[in-house]
Amino acid sequence: MDDFSQLVFTTGISLIPFVFTLMFSILILGSSHKLLLGDKTLSMSAKFPRQLTLALLYFIAVISIVISLPVEKDTRNQVLGLLGILLSGVIAFSSTALVSNIMSGLVMRITKPFRTGDFIRVGEFFGRVTEAGIFDTEIQTEQRELVAFTNSYLLAQPLQVVRSSGTIISANLSLGYDLHHKKIEALLIDAAESADLKDPFVQIIELGDFSITYRISGLLEEVKSLISARSRLLANVLDTLHNASIEIVSPGFINQRRMDDKPPVIAKSPRSKKTDTLPEATPEELIFDKAEAAEQQEFVEQQLMEQIKTLQESLKLATPEKKEKYQKQLSIKQAKLARIHQLKKEQKS
Template sequence: MAPTEQAQAAPDSLDEVVGSIHNTVLVAWGDFVDHLPFLGLGLLILLLTWGTAWLGQRAAALLVGQRARASLRRLIERLLALGIWGLGLLLVAVVIFPGLSPTKALGGLGLLSVAVGFAFRDTFENFFAGMLMLWKYPFESGDFIQSGEIFGRVEEINIRMTLLRKVSGELLLVPNSKLFQNPTEVLTDRPMRRITVMTGVAYGEDLAQALGVIETAVTACETIIQGQPVQIFARGFGDSSMDIEVTWWCDSTPLGVRRSRSEIVVAVKAALDAAGIEIPFPYRTLTFAEPLPLIGESTAATSASDDSR
């Protein structure tokens, strides 16, 4: 092809590309304008869905009543909101895409849910664990729980994770599956808790008298739960003392336990001291392969050696 013909073909090709792009944009804009009523209707459905979900949550709270557990009320409200939003989004998809039938939308949603389930398996595991915890688990916001090394006060139970406030002040986020799959102690399930400390008296002391002195001291403490038994038992023969087990009931919160334990230890120590009963500490006896000279004997031997010189 001659250079002049090539120069003429280039503008023609450029004009064709520009014209094609222009036509495509015009067609897309025309389709968008034609589809605006459907988009507006979809937006209206979203607003109605939001309002219905809000009203549904309020109605569920009234129907369930205040006597139900707080976690159960939250679960019912969230499930109702999820159901309403699911139906609303399905209706929006059908309206915006007229060729999409509800059957096709549900089928596509099923395939999508399978793919998402494999991709976000841990997230869904925590989600379902959170639902079960909100439904039947015995701890609520404000309870102290312990699961392995996890310890703290429950601040909020969400669908995916539980928020714990550690006694040192830090906020701890725990996946629900971890609490659901592992043994969890609810320390404040009851308002009182039984505590045990160990003490001991010397072998030369009257053990029966010591038990009575300790029981009197513990019973007089303010932090014990009145009406619950105070149990004082001789535990066994220790290395340096007769071991004694002191058991009582107190407030179940960690602060209540620490305060009560401190009061009991101080009271028992003071009572045994006042009664003249020895609280022993370990004695250690050292033996040597050869006898060691006493200080007096060593000084006398040194003086005699100096005099002989």
């Protein structure tokens, strides 16, 4: 009996470090989970670094529990070695592409080459960003299609981003040598100004065998109307040149046509009818509907987060009379932000 009591006592003593480490780990992990992820108003981008921190804490807790096991040193080392093998196997068997995508996603979150709603070009694809995740990035093209790129692919490819402060749009056309370039340049600049482009300029791109190639360019400050602005510029170039009795036809057609008294090939502008019509929706509203909604959603989300932070700071310093008012406003803002996060989850599912 004495030997049994001694064995129980010895076993109990040896279990104390293990039990203490286990209880302490549970307490720390529970508190950390509540502290890091307890705020339901956090956005996905704000949650990600906290989730990484929590994963690191879980890893440290597992190692600490294994070290505190009441077993022989050799057995403990074998368990640690087994954990190392399991971890290496997980990394090895989860494809290198997955690890590469995660690392690329981290790099892009740090560098932030674009944001939701920006126009980007990747290879032959052009469109607006609808979602930028840790594994992939999704854009909406001019055909209203959704195209997803892995972040490792984006990081390896040349990425063109249209600056939100403005972009240059251009149009090329060829005209004959019988037209003086000074006259053409003035007309093209008028066309660009009519298309609401700022600081337009004309370049002579090529002196061909039968024609001169011109390029008219200008700064578009409202980049959301990029598609409409390009079409509007081309239409204004047509109208401006036709109104100046300058025809735009192929060099072969000009050289092969008999030069007689027949009128030039210029399309006549139809008579405009003065009717009260509602403003038409722009093509961008139809083409980039998801990208526009995602950008607006992100903008509202950022505003709400800033307002919630301000209200939380004001609540700490507020008098008892104003605390109830601030608390009510804070609850409303948090409910709106939670609703936005819920909508995001529903859109992804």
